[in-house]
Amino acid sequence: MxxxxxxxxxxxxxxxxxxxxxxxxxxxxxxxxxxxxxxNCKVDETAKKSQIERVPSLLRQSNSDENCYDPIVVSIGPYHHGKPGLEAFEQLKIPIAQKLCCDHSNQVSLESLYEEVAKVGKSARECYEKGSTEDYDDELFNRMMFLDACFVLYLMFILKEKNVSSGTDKEQRVDPRLYMGYYQGLMISDLFLLENQIPLLILKVLMDFMFNSEIQEELIQSLLKSPTISKSRHAFMKLDLDGSPHLLHLIWKQLSFRPITKVREEYWDIWESYRTVTELDLAGIHVKPSQTGNLTDVEFKSRLFFGTLTLPQIVIDDLTKPLLFNLVAYEMCPHGPSDLGITSYFCLMDYLIDRADDVKELRKRKILVNFLGSDQELAQFFNKIAKDLVPDATIYAEAKRKIEIHCQNKVQAWMAEWVHKYFSSPWTLLAFLGAILVLALTMAQTYFAAYTYYTSESKTS
Known part of the structure; x- marks a missing residue:
């Protein structure tokens, strides 16, 4: 300073x-x-950048009442190690390490597994922010990495084998809480907090000794596809463990992956006035869920006088909230991903959602699945998470351009307003059809009256 x-x-x-x-x-x-x-000040440009960073202070201050950045039951890594309230699961790490190595080490001794972790201990330490591991000498740091990695792998194995429902002998269990749905949800939620990550290279070292590549994929997928993390019915793409620094990055990549496309700069800010879902509906634009679980999968198609906006489906509850906040925090980190897919998604939803009526419309279209509370509460959630965020202008630029063109078309706007006025409910439709019927009968009556008159006149003459 x-x-x-x-x-x-x-x-x-x-x-x-x-x-x-x-x-x-x-x-x-x-x-x-x-x-x-x-x-004479020298900047070390060759210094390695932290892969596991702390939550930016601005986000912590903005969301201080959410309590979504700190672990609830288990700490992983040095940032929250030894904090009060996490002692119970900290005491389980040693018996879990013993159980995991005994059951799945493939004749490799526990000491050999630890030594393999120790070999990459220096690289693992460099993944954390400088100064955050000074309280640990090499031996203590490596022990922490080993026990934390064993804990994560054991939880993955439990999820893979579905021991909760299979009735595994309770006498062989380390602790009943590890198999209870309630505690599993809390543990999994903790494993995807930004400040509660373990370098993936540590997990990879242990998995390489214990499991083949196919089982490794199944273990990671069992965690990513757990109900706590993924409520999507869509399949995840194949994982790239070597290219990912930690578990949070894996789920970030699954949710924000998008093909690289060039967008003309004049399209970036073409959305001249932001419109909510209910306002778009008045303009003849209806929403429907996309066919993937990717949050960047947004598309708009205009058909004659109407349009369709395709949005990704998302489930919001008390356990997915921390994940979403931490994904945004990950993108906001100085050395975080360059692609702001998650941040841009929440900014888009903030534009579309202003009141409870907007949430209600998205629920009706199966875009939002709300387990958080009232529609108003969910609207406030989207408004709050997007506060102070700046999206990537290139993401959704094409869809926003097409929406703006559609809304500025006077003929389309007039037709949409006319249809909404007369066909928005069964009663207005019946009233419109009744008016048409009355008009048709009046015209028919007038025609027959005129026909009768002229026929009688012609006979008279």
Whole structure:
């Protein structure tokens, strides 16, 4: 931390620095010396960037009442290790490591497995923010990595084998809570918090010794497809474990993957006025669920006087809320993904949702599945999560351009308003048909009256 204060004509500055042994803790230097210190400042551009970062402080402050960034039952990694309230599951890690290695080590000793983890301990330490692991020497850090990795793998194995429903002998279980749906939901939710990640390279080291590649895929998928994380009926794409730093990145990639397309810059800000779902409905634009679970799968098609906006389906409940907040936090990190797919999705939903009526319409169209509470509560959730976020202007640009063109077409707008006015409910439809029938009968009556009159006149003449 550096504090600078200038004084009068002397242009001198008082600088207080901490954490630098080569300089005095405080002292007065001249302007020239100060400028030279800036010129000589060296930035280490070769330093490795943290792959597991902390939640940006701005998001923590904005969502301080959500309690969605800290683990509830189990800590993974150094950021929350040893915190009060997590002791119960911390005590289970040693018996879990013993059980996992005994059942699945394929004749490899527990010591050998630990040594393999220790070999990549330095690389794992570099995944966390600098200074966050200073309280751990190499031995303590490696022990933490080993026990945490065993815990994660054992939970994956439980989910894969579905021991909750298969009636596995209770005497062989480490602890009943590991097999209870309630605690499983909390544990899985904790494993996908940004600050509660373990480097995937640690998990990969253990899995390579215990399981073949096919089982490894099944183990990871069992976690990603658990009801706590995925409520989607759509299949996930094949995983790339080597290209992912941690578990949260895996689910991020599944939900935000999109093909790279070039979008003309003039399309980026063409959405001149944001319209809610109910306003789009008045303009003749109806929504329907997409056929994938990808949050960037948004498409608009205009057909004559009407349009269809395709949106991804999403389930919101108390356990998926932390996942969504942490996915946004992951994208907001200085070294996070360059693609802001999740952030852009929530900004889009914030545009579409303003009131409870908008949520109601999306629920009716099966876009939103609301287990959070009232429609108003869900509307506030989307408005809050998107607060202070800036989306990627290229994402959804094509769909927004087509929507704007559709809404600016006067003929389409008039037809949509006319249809909504007379066909929005059975009663207005019946009234319209009744008016048409009355008009038709009146015209028919007039025609026959005129026909009778002219026929009688012609006979008379």
């Amino acid at each position: 550096t504090t600078v204060g200038a004084k009068g004509e002397s242009q001198s500055a008082e600088i207080t620095q901490t954490g630098t042994k080569s300089q005095e803790s405080s002292g007065k230097i001249t302007k020239v010396e100060w400028l030279i210190s800036i010129e």
